[in-house]
Amino acid sequence: MSERIFIGVAWPYADGPLHLGHIAGAYLPPDIFARYHRAKGNEVLMVSGSDMHGTPITIKAEHEGKTPGEIVTQYHQQFLASWQKLGISFDLFTNTGTANHAEVSCDIFLTLLDKGYIYKASVSQPFCPVCQRFLPDRYIEGTCPYCNSSGARGDQCDDCGKPINAVELINPRCRSCGAAPQFKDSEHFYLKLTAFRDRLLDWVKQQTHWRQNVLNFTMRYLEGGLKDRAITRDIDWGIPLPLDGFEGKCLYVWFEAVIGYLSAAKEWAKSSGDDEKWRSFWQGEVKSYYFVGKDNIIFHTIIWPAMLMGYDGLNLPYDVPANEFLTIEGKRLSTSRNWAVWLPDYLSRYDPDPLRYLLSINMPETSDTDFSWREFIRRNNDELVATYGNLVHRVLTFTYRSFNACVPVPGQLDNHSQALLSSASDIFNTMDNLLYHCHFKEAIRSAMSLAQETNRYLDEKSPWKVIKQDRQASATALYVAISVLSCLKTALYPFLPFSSQKLHEFLGFKGSVEDDGWKLHFPPPGQKLLPPEPLFSKLDEELVDEETSRLGHVHY
RNA sequence: GGCAGCGUAGCUCAGUGGUAGAGCAGAGGACUCAUAAGCCUUUGGUCGUGGGUUCAAAUCCCUCCGCUGCCA
Numbered sequence: 001m002s003e004r005i006f007i008g009v010a011w012p013y014a015d016g017p018l019h020l021g022h023i024a025g026a027y028l029p030p031d032i033f034a035r036y037h038r039a040k041g042n043e044v045l046m047v048s049g050s051d052m053h054g055t056p057i058t059i060k061a062e063h064e065g066k067t068p069g070e071i072v073t074q075y076h077q078q079f080l081a082s083w084q085k086l087g088i089s090f091d092l093f094t095n096t097g098t099a100n101h102a103e104v105s106c107d108i109f110l111t112l113l114d115k116g117y118i119y120k121a122s123v124s125q126p127f128c129p130v131c132q133r134f135l136p137d138r139y140i141e142g143t144c145p146y147c148n149s150s151g152a153r154g155d156q157c158d159d160c161g162k163p164i165n166a167v168e169l170i171n172p173r174c175r176s177c178g179a180a181p182q183f184k185d186s187e188h189f190y191l192k193l194t195a196f197r198d199r200l201l202d203w204v205k206q207q208t209h210w211r212q213n214v215l216n217f218t219m220r221y222l223e224g225g226l227k228d229r230a231i232t233r234d235i236d237w238g239i240p241l242p243l244d245g246f247e248g249k250c251l252y253v254w255f256e257a258v259i260g261y262l263s264a265a266k267e268w269a270k271s272s273g274d275d276e277k278w279r280s281f282w283q284g285e286v287k288s289y290y291f292v293g294k295d296n297i298i299f300h301t302i303i304w305p306a307m308l309m310g311y312d313g314l315n316l317p318y319d320v321p322a323n324e325f326l327t328i329e330g331k332r333l334s335t336s337r338n339w340a341v342w343l344p345d346y347l348s349r350y351d352p353d354p355l356r357y358l359l360s361i362n363m364p365e366t367s368d369t370d371f372s373w374r375e376f377i378r379r380n381n382d383e384l385v386a387t388y389g390n391l392v393h394r395v396l397t398f399t400y401r402s403f404n405a406c407v408p409v410p411g412q413l414d415n416h417s418q419a420l421l422s423s424a425s426d427i428f429n430t431m432d433n434l435l436y437h438c439h440f441k442e443a444i445r446s447a448m449s450l451a452q453e454t455n456r457y458l459d460e461k462s463p464w465k466v467i468k469q470d471r472q473a474s475a476t477a478l479y480v481a482i483s484v485l486s487c488l489k490t491a492l493y494p495f496l497p498f499s500s501q502k503l504h505e506f507l508g509f510k511g512s513v514e515d516d517g518w519k520l521h522f523p524p525p526g527q528k529l530l531p532p533e534p535l536f537s538k539l540d541e542e543l544v545d546e547e548t549s550r551l552g553h554v555h556y
Numbered sequence: 557g558g559c560a561g562c563g564u565a566g567c568u569c570a571g572u573g574g575u576a577g578a579g580c581a582g583a584g585g586a587c588u589c590a591u592a593a594g595c596c597u598u599u600g601g602u603c604g605u606g607g608g609u610u611c612a613a614a615u616c617c618c619u620c621c622g623c624u625g626c627c628a
Binding site: 389 | 559560561562567568569570578579580581587588589590591593594595596624625626627
């Protein structure tokens with residue numbers, strides 16, 4: 001029975017490169033999930049895109065003497081290249097700068113306005129009399145009322161880290177011309193979140209399959225902090241309000257970005273030639289998953305669901321398997337202090353699968369976990385290479401040499417051989433269940449335990465020794481081992497797609513692992529093997545110091 | 557300051573009431589097909605502290621200490 005799965009992935013902000021925290025938190029998990037479901041033969045639509053609007057981008061553009069458009073285009077291209085290299089298999093990775101997205105966003109805005117879920121209110125906003133424009137919080141500088149530092153902005157003080165309201169700043173001034181801002185009334189629109197409180201509570205209480213951290217966080221917010229929120233800003237970099245008399249105002253990014261999930265589905269449908277195809281992933285029998293980091297939980301468990309409830313007729317999220325954070329060498333990531341491992345940097349020097357392996361087996365599913373280069377290299381050398389890679393290599397090289405480069409013809413299977421094969425089958429089924437429920441870490445650990453068990457089996461059977469007296473016994477043991485490799489290449493495919501594909505070919509299979517489906521494939525005896533090569537390479541331990549020393553150096 | 561979470565072997569992490577686990581690191585051993593990989597044996601924890609509930613607590617409750625996050 002085929003299922004339909006919609007996978008929405010958090011939209012990365014196009015003002016800087018991606019780092020490993022992003023990947024571990026939001027990008028690798030949905031890719032594992034999507035590959036698993038596609039292999040099972042389910043229909044998957046996995047979408048995301050670059051978030052191109054918002055004040056940080058205009059500020060960065062001014063800093064670098066570029067236009068906002070140049071900045072976001074540059075990072076959008078970089079994101080696309082990263083997905084390709086890392087193997088993050090989006091069906092569509094678009095961006096919020098498209099005409100389609102503006103159209104869909106305006107439709108939602110107008111519909112919610114029409115139904116009374118959006119209302120207008122007048123608020124006092126800082127206005128620069130020289131520049132003749134309203135100033136976003138980040139465009140105002142002044143003295144921090146808490147620590148007296150002179151470089152505080154209207155949203156927060158970088159020195160003491162405290163959040164600030166623009167009105168509290170001492171000696172406020174416009175960041176571009178230095179003039180003192182005046183406060184003027186400005187009309188803005190608010191999303192009436194409070195109107196959805198009871199419906200949200202009822203709905204969330206039914207989501208017993210959600211992760212505990214997601215449920216807790218959401219309930220706390222619903223019971224305590226639910227407020228109507230402004231959804232428009234006085235800026236010109238964004239989606240203009242589709243109403244007369246509101247020139248110079250745009251939709252606030254947080255309101256508009258989540259709509260991207262819907263607009264991306266529509267864009268995907270259009271490019272497929274069937275404009276209405278998006279409906280099959282938004283209405284009726286389909287499960288919607290949203291993969292995000294924990295900082296994004298409420299946008300996907302409260303705000304976006306409220307918008308969908310108000311709009312009516314589209315599916316609410318089925319699950320939001322949010323991950324916790326990744327720390328680097330024990331410390332919290334910091335972009336400004338360059339305490340991060342940047343993805344393009346990583347991909348310029350290393351293969352994708354070792355990173356996918358580490359971030360999977362040490363995924364921050366239920367609590368923060370740590371990335372260190374020492375751990376990365378150790379896991380690569382002692383687990384990926386030594387346990388799995390070497391298992392593949394020892395089986396294939398010996399078979400290739402001693403059995404004429406073909407899958408050997410097995411004899412009668414003894415108890416031990418049958419036990420290993422049934423263990424492979426059990427583990428495969430266990431992994432199926434774990435992946436279905438988004439328990440990625442435990443799933444990949446199961447696969448590794450099967451590799452270990454197979455190493456033990458080989459040691460006991462010693463086909464390299466037995467072959468001298470009993471060629472048939474050797475052939476049988478190798479056939480059994482090769483069958484397990486075939487199981488592993490499928491089971492590990494969602495995690496390690498590149499090396500699984502290689503193994504698939506070494507074993508003599510044609511086409512792609514994914515097309516062969518999520519089931520056990522025993523290579524037919526006699527099937528011609530390809531000349532085996534190591535699946536993974538060891539990494540020099542000296543890289544630990546070399547890589548670690550890159551951290552913390554600000555280079556721009 | 558308020559709220560939440562975390563604190564388990566040297567390291568990275570599992571483990572939500574029933575005799576403390578894995579991988580790696582350390583020690584010893586047999587083997588040699590394999591990227592000196594794999595396999596076997598073994599050392600190592602009074603599960604942050606102090607109390608409580610229970611026949612029984614890493615697991616539930618409270619105090620304190622330390623760390624982290626969110627909010628003010």
